[in-house]
Amino acid sequence: MAPPHSMAAASDRAGPGPDAGAGEPSLRLRRAPSADAGDSSGGRRENGDPLPPPNPQQQPEMLYFRASAPAHRRVKESPLSSDAIFRQSHAGLLNLCIVVLIAVNSRLIIENLMKYGLLIRAGFWFSTRSLGDWPLLMCCLTLPILPLVALVAEKLIRRKLIGEHVVILLHIIITTSVIVYPAVVILKCDSAVLSGFVLMFLASIMWMKLVSYAHTNYDIRVLSKSTEKGAAYGNYVDPENMKDPTIKSLLYFMLAPTLCYQPTYPRTTCIRKGWVIRQLVKCLIFTGLMGFIIEQYINPIVKNSKHPLKGNFLNAIERVLKLSVPTLYVWLCMFYCFFHLWLNILSELLRFGDREFYKDWWNAKTVEEPVHKWIIRHIYFPCIRKGLSRGVAILISFLVSAVFHEICVAVPCHIFKFWAFFGIMFQIPLVFLTRYLQDKFQNIMVGNMIFWFFFSIVGQPMCVLLYYHDVMNRQAQFGKMQGPIRSSTPTTTDGTIEA
Numbered sequence: 001m002a003p004p005h006s007m008a009a010a011s012d013r014a015g016p017g018p019d020a021g022a023g024e025p026s027l028r029l030r031r032a033p034s035a036d037a038g039d040s041s042g043g044r045r046e047n048g049d050p051l052p053p054p055n056p057q058q059q060p061e062m063l064y065f066r067a068s069a070p071a072h073r074r075v076k077e078s079p080l081s082s083d084a085i086f087r088q089s090h091a092g093l094l095n096l097c098i099v100v101l102i103a104v105n106s107r108l109i110i111e112n113l114m115k116y117g118l119l120i121r122a123g124f125w126f127s128t129r130s131l132g133d134w135p136l137l138m139c140c141l142t143l144p145i146l147p148l149v150a151l152v153a154e155k156l157i158r159r160k161l162i163g164e165h166v167v168i169l170l171h172i173i174i175t176t177s178v179i180v181y182p183a184v185v186i187l188k189c190d191s192a193v194l195s196g197f198v199l200m201f202l203a204s205i206m207w208m209k210l211v212s213y214a215h216t217n218y219d220i221r222v223l224s225k226s227t228e229k230g231a232a233y234g235n236y237v238d239p240e241n242m243k244d245p246t247i248k249s250l251l252y253f254m255l256a257p258t259l260c261y262q263p264t265y266p267r268t269t270c271i272r273k274g275w276v277i278r279q280l281v282k283c284l285i286f287t288g289l290m291g292f293i294i295e296q297y298i299n300p301i302v303k304n305s306k307h308p309l310k311g312n313f314l315n316a317i318e319r320v321l322k323l324s325v326p327t328l329y330v331w332l333c334m335f336y337c338f339f340h341l342w343l344n345i346l347s348e349l350l351r352f353g354d355r356e357f358y359k360d361w362w363n364a365k366t367v368e369e370p371v372h373k374w375i376i377r378h379i380y381f382p383c384i385r386k387g388l389s390r391g392v393a394i395l396i397s398f399l400v401s402a403v404f405h406e407i408c409v410a411v412p413c414h415i416f417k418f419w420a421f422f423g424i425m426f427q428i429p430l431v432f433l434t435r436y437l438q439d440k441f442q443n444i445m446v447g448n449m450i451f452w453f454f455f456s457i458v459g460q461p462m463c464v465l466l467y468y469h470d471v472m473n474r475q476a477q478f479g480k481m482q483g484p485i486r487s488s489t490p491t492t493t494d495g496t497i498e499a
Helices: 004-014 058-064 091-116 134-142 145-158 164-189 193-228 247-255 273-303 313-350 373-385 390-413 419-425 427-441 445-487
Strands: none
Touching (some): 164 193, 193 247, 193 373, 193 390, 247 313, 273 445, 313 445, 390 419, 390 427, 390 445, 427 445
8 A cells, every 4th residue: 555645746746637626636635734644733833823724715726826737728719819809808908998098089189279279169059040040949839739630630530530541641741741841941941050950850750750650550450450350469469558549648659758659658666856967967068078079179170171072082081080080979979968868867757667769789780780669660560561572671761761861961951962861871782791791701790890980980970071061162152142132232321221
C-alpha cells in the first residue's frame, strides 16, 4: 500500500480534470493540513485561539490556479472573432462609446460657441407671423366636428336607417375632408412652416383615427351578422369589444394615445401625479435640447450649404455627413419626447393601460421591420385577406406611408417636390438589397447596419438640405414677386396709399 504522501503527489501530477470544479475527486484530495493529518498544534493558533474553519469554495479556486493545473482545456475562439463576437457582452465597449461621444460632442459644443456664439432666437420658432395664423387655429378648433359626424353615421347604420354603401361613402367623405380642409387653409393663408406642420400633423392623426374607427365598426358589424347566422369564432370574439359606438367611447378614443379603435381599452387603477410631473420636466428639457441643436448646429450648416443637386458633389457629401450627426440627435430627442414621454404622460392622465407605443426598432434587421400597428391592422392584413401577395401588401403599406409623409412636409412648406415621398419609397429596393446581403454574409446584423446608414447618414440630412433650399428659393421668388407690386402701388406725397 502506497504511503499517503505518494498518493498526494500522484494527484498533483494528475491536476484538475476537464470540467474543473468544486466536486472533482482530484480536487477533493487536496485539503488544508488539519489535526487529523498530524498537526501538532491541534487546530489552534500559537496564542491558543482555535483556527477558523477552512472555506470549501476557496480551496478549489486556489488549487485551480496552481502551476501544475493546465491553463488550456478546450478549443476556444478569440472574443472578437466572427464566430464569437455576437456571443460576447459589449458593455465595456458601449461605455467607451458613450465616453468618446461625450468628449467629442463637448469639444464640438465649445468650438461652435466660440465660432458662432449663442444663436438661439425665439423668432425662428414663434414669430409675429405665426401668431397671425388665426385661420389655422380656427381650422384646428373646427376639425373635431368631423368625428361627431362619423359617430352620427355609425348610429344611423346601427338603427338601419341607411345602408352599408351609404355609410361607407359618408366615411370616405369625412376622412377626405379631414385632410383636404386643413391643407386648403394652409395653402390659402400662406402660413408659417411650423404652424402648418402642427396642423397637418394633427389632421393626419385624426385621419388615421377615423379610418380605424370606420374600419373597426364595419368589422364589428360583419362579425355580429356572422355570429347571428351561427358562425363560430371561438375565443376570437370578445363581447366587450363588440359594443355599439357611443359618444363616450369616441371621445376617449380621440384623446387616447392610440390610432387603433376598439370599444374598450385596458385601464390602470390610478394616476401617479408625481410621476407625471417628472415626465413633464424631462419633456421640457429634451424639447429645449432639440431647439438648441437646431439653432446652434443645423441652421448654420444648412445656411452655409448649396442645393445638394445643383452644387459640387463632394461639397454636398461633406454637408450631408456634417449634418447627419445633429439631425440624428434631433430625431432621437423627438422620438424620446413624443413617443415615450408625451404618450406616456397622456396615458397616465387617461389611465390608458397598453403603453407599448414602440418596439426595439433600433435593432431592426431590415427597413420594412419597424411597421406601425395601424398599418398592419388596417392596410397590410386587409390586403392579405383580399388575396393580394405579401409583396403587394408591403408596397401598398409603403405607398400610404409615403403619401402622408409628403403631405405632412410638403403642405406646410408650400412645396411639392416629392422628396419625402421618394425617400420612403426608396426603402422598398433596400428591402431586397438587405435580404441579398444577409443571405450572402449569413449575418442578420448587416441589415441593421444598412438601416442605420440610410436612416441617419443619408436619408434625413439629404431631406433637410433639399427642403431647406427649396423653401428658401420659394421665399426669394415670392419676395421678388412682391417687390414690383409694392413699387407699382400709387401713393401720395406723404407715403399713404391712394384709394
